[in-house]
Amino acid sequence: MSLLSPDQPKNLEIADITALRGLSDQEASQRLRHEGANELPATQRRSVLKIALSIVTEPMFALLIAGGVIYLFLGNIEEAVVLLGSILVIMVIDFFQENRTEHALEALRDLSSPRALVIRDGKQKRIAGREVVRGDLVVVAEGDRVPADGVLLWQMNLSVDESLLTGESLSVRKSAWKGQVPDEMSRPGGDDLPFVYSGTLVTQGQGVTQVLATGTTTELGKIGKALEAVKPEKTRLQRETGRLVRLVAIVGIVLCLLAVLLYGVLRGQWLNGILAGIALAMAILPEEFPVVLTIFLALGAWRIARTHVLTRRMPAIETLGEATVLCVDKTGTLTLNRMSVGQLFARDATYEVAGPGMEKEALLPETFHALVEFSILASQQDPFDPMEQALRLFGERSLAQTEHLHRDWTLIREYPLSPALLALSHVWKAVEGDEYVVAVKGAPEAILDLCHLQADEREALSQRVSAMANDGLRVLGVARAYFKQAEKLPTDPHDFNFELIGLVGLADPVRPRVPEAVRECYLAGIRVIMITGDYAGTALHIAREIGLKSDHACLTGPELDRMDDAELQGRMRTVNVFARVVPQQKLRLVNALKANGEIVAMTGDGVNDAPALKSANIGIAMGERGTDVAREAASLVLLDDDFSSIVQAVKMGRRIYENIRKALAYILAIHVPIAALSLLPLLLGLPLVLLPVHIVFLELIIDPASSVVFESEPESPAVMKRPPRDPQKPMFSGQLITLSVLQGVSVLVSVLAIFLLSLSLGRSEPTVRTMTFTTLVFANLGLIFVNRSQSRLILAMLRSRNAAFWWVMAGGLLLLALVLSIPFLRELFSFSLLTPTDLLICLGAGIISILWFEVVKLL
Numbered sequence: 093m094s095l096l097s098p099d100q101p102k103n104l105e106i107a108d109i110t111a112l113r114g115l116s117d118q119e120a121s122q123r124l125r126h127e128g129a130n131e132l133p134a135t136q137r138r139s140v141l142k143i144a145l146s147i148v149t150e151p152m153f154a155l156l157i158a159g160g161v162i163y164l165f166l167g168n169i170e171e172a173v174v175l176l177g178s179i180l181v182i183m184v185i186d187f188f189q190e191n192r193t194e195h196a197l198e199a200l201r202d203l204s205s206p207r208a209l210v211i212r213d214g215k216q217k218r219i220a221g222r223e224v225v226r227g228d229l230v231v232v233a234e235g236d237r238v239p240a241d242g243v244l245l246w247q248m249n250l251s252v253d254e255s256l257l258t259g260e261s262l263s264v265r266k267s268a269w270k271g272q273v274p275d276e277m278s279r280p281g282g283d284d285l286p287f288v289y290s291g292t293l294v295t296q297g298q299g300v301t302q303v304l305a306t307g308t309t310t311e312l313g314k315i316g317k318a319l320e321a322v323k324p325e326k327t328r329l330q331r332e333t334g335r336l337v338r339l340v341a342i343v344g345i346v347l348c349l350l351a352v353l354l355y356g357v358l359r360g361q362w363l364n365g366i367l368a369g370i371a372l373a374m375a376i377l378p379e380e381f382p383v384v385l386t387i388f389l390a391l392g393a394w395r396i397a398r399t400h401v402l403t404r405r406m407p408a409i410e411t412l413g414e415a416t417v418l419c420v421d422k423t424g425t426l427t428l429n430r431m432s433v434g435q436l437f438a439r440d441a442t443y444e445v446a447g448p449g450m451e452k453e454a455l456l457p458e459t460f461h462a463l464v465e466f467s468i469l470a471s472q473q474d475p476f477d478p479m480e481q482a483l484r485l486f487g488e489r490s491l492a493q494t495e496h497l498h499r500d501w502t503l504i505r506e507y508p509l510s511p512a513l514l515a516l517s518h519v520w521k522a523v524e525g526d527e528y529v530v531a532v533k534g535a536p537e538a539i540l541d542l543c544h545l546q547a548d549e550r551e552a553l554s555q556r557v558s559a560m561a562n563d564g565l566r567v568l569g570v571a572r573a574y575f576k577q578a579e580k581l582p583t584d585p586h587d588f589n590f591e592l593i594g595l596v597g598l599a600d601p602v603r604p605r606v607p608e609a610v611r612e613c614y615l616a617g618i619r620v621i622m623i624t625g626d627y628a629g630t631a632l633h634i635a636r637e638i639g640l641k642s643d644h645a646c647l648t649g650p651e652l653d654r655m656d657d658a659e660l661q662g663r664m665r666t667v668n669v670f671a672r673v674v675p676q677q678k679l680r681l682v683n684a685l686k687a688n689g690e691i692v693a694m695t696g697d698g699v700n701d702a703p704a705l706k707s708a709n710i711g712i713a714m715g716e717r718g719t720d721v722a723r724e725a726a727s728l729v730l731l732d733d734d735f736s737s738i739v740q741a742v743k744m745g746r747r748i749y750e751n752i753r754k755a756l757a758y759i760l761a762i763h764v765p766i767a768a769l770s771l772l773p774l775l776l777g778l779p780l781v782l783l784p785v786h787i788v789f790l791e792l793i794i795d796p797a798s799s800v801v802f803e804s805e806p807e808s809p810a811v812m813k814r815p816p817r818d819p820q821k822p823m824f825s826g827q828l829i830t831l832s833v834l835q836g837v838s839v840l841v842s843v844l845a846i847f848l849l850s851l852s853l854g855r856s857e858p859t860v861r862t863m864t865f866t867t868l869v870f871a872n873l874g875l876i877f878v879n880r881s882q883s884r885l886i887l888a889m890l891r892s893r894n895a896a897f898w899w900v901m902a903g904g905l906l907l908l909a910l911v912l913s914i915p916f917l918r919e920l921f922s923f924s925l926l927t928p929t930d931l932l933i934c935l936g937a938g939i940i941s942i943l944w945f946e947v948v949k950l951l
Contacts, residue, residue: 114211114229123225130224130306208239233298240303241310243269244286247299249508254292259625263295392748399740400732408710408727413745421696422624427600431482438463438594456490463594467570469531507585514538517585530573539569543592564633565597609736617815628671648672678704747807755802757832758879764836779857793904797876804896839871842941858924870938878945
């Protein structure tokens, strides 16, 4: 029974601490003013106005606005409305994409500021965690979140879950500090330390701690600083696309100015010259690149969400398909982070538990009834500790039809766990009989000592304990004793005549689908690395269980500290299991992999994982069991915490990457004839073919084609049977650019042929423009068709399902038909009515322009 009620002032009736007075309210107020609140600074958010300004300052918006204003000056209201109206659609898309902010530090602040019970002026009072100051005396008990880092002045059977900071799945024991209060604290992790840390959870017992650090100076605060210092990197695709757009933009600006000068000087029409220059700039500037990336990745995020993976940062999707290394946190990622009974040993017999759901099988054999019975009697009646919860759950299911649960017994006394005796004893009074029943459980060596076994018996049981531990089990010994009620209970559990009952092995089970997911990662050429705060033996056992290639090699945190960066990078090429790793080391490991040229994906669920998640190329957090901090720092979140979902995300990422290449190749190809048709008539003194309104029309086909159509293309069957693409290989390879330019030149030749033929036949300027533009539209639709695949022929692609392709084809043809047939639209586009023969000529020229690519596929 807890001495401290979580809802009432906690009265510590312990002689050693009743004299504690703590700080005065005045002292606490002064420190709060001078040192600041016990919280982390909030993340800076961009205002809506700043987001909107960043969007409207993009070059394409400036061109559209300039063109619309000039049309207004010229009195062409319809053209102005078309240009200015197109701005709204793109602005909405960009605004929702830009309106994404980071909340990792806000989540850390919420986590680090729980309610706290402090002793001030000799009285206990509950305050907000943010008001705790250095020097405060804080009372903590089972279920409390520790508000600040401190040293324990007194404790009773205190255990704390520090997995948020260390990754250890088991709670650690705490001991009280002896002597003068220290100035510094040691790192979290390990049993019998006298320090407690902000954000950790008390799972058992109670204590009084003196605060040594608050806010950003706590271990949790240091993680917050590291998280704040890590800046997300742009993906390689973003960098390459940015360079290409900048290069083309410079060329476009130069040609735009040249076009304005030529038109103004040669024809004397400066406003029309500016319009011609704007049309040329719009034709050259690959404004589809950022739009395509936005829409493409948004649709990819939607598809990935259907596999229970939430995308927090869109660029991570295309990077995921290139991942070469997957760094995995053991607790809660590979395992369920839920203790369960794995093995029982009693009377020289072993009972293997099939898994977390075995309790649904047949009843437990009688041989093991007493072992489970007394393990529950040696636990809290309403346990908070995960191991005790696992024991009680197992007992309630396996002993439900027996009389071994003893819900009507009365607890008389508890002998708590201590550094001298790592065992917990409970003395019970049965309903009938004149004896006390004593149950004890704890570390096997402590139980063997209490039972006073012979040397040969101890040796045999020690070997059994070692065998169970090598199987990755946490082993507990269980014993019992009986004592006459008429006699006074001893002060030392050693005075009982204990009888050993057996051993209980508890496990944090591996997630069922993890081994298969690891195999798929290896098949896809992705290396899997385990990084955990747990012990090396447990880590290697889990590695064997999931099929991780470890070669029995493991590096620990202390070994990492002795390595410089160069040595660490060398070891990172061969070692796949890292144990006893602290948060700062996880970040260092990720950075070492990146320094080796790897594309790193990092999974995790705790606060301790947040800096590494943010530094990795792709951070993947667990959604169900993960902390808010991990989710906010990550790029992707597994909503169902299923490790195998990562494999599906990788598969989707590779598909997205392939299709992005197709889309960008198509964009590059179609811009060649558009740019040439905007520039050549100016240089040759011929009638203008493309005006801004024509560019906008083409964009209505190009934008959905380059995003929706290519995004909808299914992945190739071998997408997960080949290694990741070389990270050093550029997206825009020489082969890709050459092929795209050749396609664009081929279309340009066909379109120019129609343009020059129409002029030579003496057709009117509107008719020449109409036939040239119609040929360009047909050729554009053909380019979309042939670029859906660089290996499959047209007939094969006709059988491939892609509804978006047919919608875009139908939409493009319908728009063209409306423009050619409706007088108002023909006048708006400066077109004339074409004859059926003219249309067939345009269609034939468009088809011829792309047929050669089918021959290339055959070769």
